Amino acid sequence: MHLFAGIDVGQSATKVALADEEGVLLARASGPAGDELGLGAASTRLRDAVESTLAAAVKRAGLPASARFTSLVVGISGFDRELQGRRPRIHARHLRYTHDAEIALAGAHAGAPGIVAIAGTGSVVRALARGGSEVRIGGHGYLFGDEGSAFGLARDSLRAAVLARDERRASGLLAALERHFGCTAAECVRGFYSGTIARAKLAGFAPALLAEAQRGERTARAIVHAHALALAAQIRAAARLARMRSPEVALLGGLAANATFERALRSALRGALPGARYRRPIYDAALGALLLAFTQAGITLREIAER
Amino acid sequence: MHLFAGIDVGQSATKVALADEEGVLLARASGPAGDELGLGAASTRLRDAVESTLAAAVKRAGLPASARFTSLVVGISGFDRELQGRRPRIHARHLRYTHDAEIALAGAHAGAPGIVAIAGTGSVVRALARGGSEVRIGGHGYLFGDEGSAFGLARDSLRAAVLARDERRASGLLAALERHFGCTAAECVRGFYSGTIARAKLAGFAPALLAEAQRGERTARAIVHAHALALAAQIRAAARLARMRSPEVALLGGLAANATFERALRSALRGALPGARYRRPIYDAALGALLLAFTQAGITLREIAER
Structure with missing residues (x-):
């Protein structure tokens, strides 16, 4: 079975969504926060959060701990082009780290064109245009x-x-x-x-x-x-x-x-x-990351199905 | 001879003005910066700057290093009600530390009522009202x-x-x-x-x-x-x-x-x-501090005279 996962690493929690190659959701799991802004290169906060939450989801899905992923996307709060601390140990053919706003955008409109305005402690606006290009305004x-x-x-x-x-x-x-x-x-x-x-x-x-x-x-x-x-x-x-x-x-x-x-x-x-x-968001950010994981592997998923 | 001094501790230099009890300027001296914002309780930056610049002025005035002061006022950039680091060792009957805006105000209008708007890296507005009360706006x-x-x-x-x-x-x-x-x-x-x-x-x-x-x-x-x-x-x-x-x-x-x-x-x-x-400022901040040193000792000085 080909495995796909989306991970949303936030300032208050980390969320994982696992699916098979048909886009059927196998498990979800939630763990500790993993953002690393200002923590330095030795920080294991992200690694620990991602590894433990992913392991919990794998276990909940009834899969062996040694399960390997076809494609995995991790969206991280405060991510700015590179990881701040230690890299999580993940076995995945396709693996990408990105900003949490990108996975939120993908989730909110289920990968279709649209705009998200994220207004939390900070703020940023992102749009996905027809044709797939992205626009970011603000977030400074x-x-x-x-x-x-x-x-x-x-x-x-x-x-x-x-x-x-x-x-x-x-x-x-x-x-x-x-x-x-x-x-x-x-x-x-x-x-x-x-x-x-x-x-x-x-x-x-x-x-x-x-x-x-x-x-x-x-x-x-x-x-x-x-x-x-x-x-x-x-x-x-x-x-x-x-x-x-x-x-x-x-x-x-x-x-x-x-x-x-x-x-x-x-x-x-x-x-x-x-x-x-x-519109209310169709999917949350973890499911947005999961959609992006399919896209990354060349698969266009119409929807995520509950098992 | 009764000695009076005003000290202006800034972010780029420390300036000292010495005068006798008649308000005749005996010497001026300039030394290193001494502001201590964020340096902690062990910092000697202020103490070193004040002591060395004061010693230079004392020497330039032809006075012995053991000279004692009747009254002395020190205005410090970023001062907020208490010293941040080590206390300078100064022998003075009357001694007061204050915000640099207070001495700038006293200098600009030679102790008379008026307003200063200090626009440097930061900004603050201060007014001295008739009757001696002070007003501060901004500076946050x-x-x-x-x-x-x-x-x-x-x-x-x-x-x-x-x-x-x-x-x-x-x-x-x-x-x-x-x-x-x-x-x-x-x-x-x-x-x-x-x-x-x-x-x-x-x-x-x-x-x-x-x-x-x-x-x-x-x-x-x-x-x-x-x-x-x-x-x-x-x-x-x-x-x-x-x-x-x-x-x-x-x-x-x-x-x-x-x-x-x-x-x-x-x-x-x-x-x-x-x-x-x-109006252009009548006196600079070090002379403003000197005027305040006289006021502090109960003496109203009309003007500062060059020797």
Whole structure:
């Protein structure tokens, strides 16, 4: 039996999907996070996560531990052209590592042309054009990008809050921030620079900001509006480059799952790209990686079937 | 003889000014940088810089090395309420460490009420109100502040440049950035995150950006305009809090010395605060610290006299 696998290595979990050559799903498994940004060349975080989760899936499928793969694709959060740490030991004829956004895109539209806007802690927009070419807009991280991301929203909130405090203006946003973190805005700023408040923790303020915006707090509304516009502009740019007038658009990531932000983004996108059609993702990113594993072996899979 | 001293500890040099009790300048000296941000409690960078530069000034004034001070004020770049490293060994009846913006403010207006906008790698606005109270607006660093600073300009340039490249738009700014750093915008982004391009080096792009703006490049003009407006708004807020309708405003720092940026800022400030009057700083920051040393000892000095 020819074996295929897709692996989604995220910042909170690693997910594996195994299938036979007919595209019948044999097993799925979930394991620890494996992203390696900043961990250095000796890190085994990715290797351990991939090997253990893959082994669990192989076992669950009733296969021997020595099973070899025909084709395997691994999508990694934060992947930038090469692995950061130790290479997982995988026996596969075809093996490729890629960015997690590529597998998310492949999954969301089941390999068909379309656009994904991934709005989580960070953000990025990707489009798959007819003909197979890919477009990426944004995704330049916490200082040069993150439009329409939880970190971007939280960063601009803190920025506005410290200015409000400097100017001695009453600010519902400032109060919400100090309540959320249990420190003054100035202490939050210091905490961030000194490393006691990590980026993910700062990004964790986004839901509270969105609640403030929902309640009508003016600065919060302005920040949410600006980020929705920026992300909508990136989606429009992706559609233009991929030559799609009425693309299917899937919104992915934790921030996109927030009803207030999704509403703001849809509203911004109605203005920016009236022809866009929303859809829920057809498959998740691990299944997207699995689809890409078939493509990589020269097989076009129409759908993934449950056993 | 009673001795007074002011010390300006900067990111590129340490400057000392010594005076007798009449406010007659006895000596000035310059030594190595002494800011300690992120260097930890064992750092002797500040101590070494202060002690050696002070000793040089004492010697130049023809005083014995054992000379003791009546009052001494040290302004330190990046100072945030407490010393980061080892405490300099100084014999002084009155001794105070403070932020470098406070001594710059005291120097610029010779201790009189007024406003300084310090626009260097970072930025901050400070006002001294009638009655002696101080106002600070901004100065929240590279992620939550830096409006109208070299880093802020460079950050927004890189942000715009990577988006232009993603969207495959021709961009004079993108070309200028890649020319300046000798790498693609994407490589610059990676270089910044990985630490091979330090913040000061990124900020070093600001003059090239201002030259692009001067030449009429649209995105460059928009970035300069937005930063000038933001800094002008902070100056207006400082004037409002200090209850000054037509304050004296001094523009300090490397970016403020750029003719293109100064023109943009003055234009923005004409709209924001029509009554503002510009002045060149009367004294530099070391002499500002010296004035504060007199104030600290209960002496109001009208002016500092050359010997």
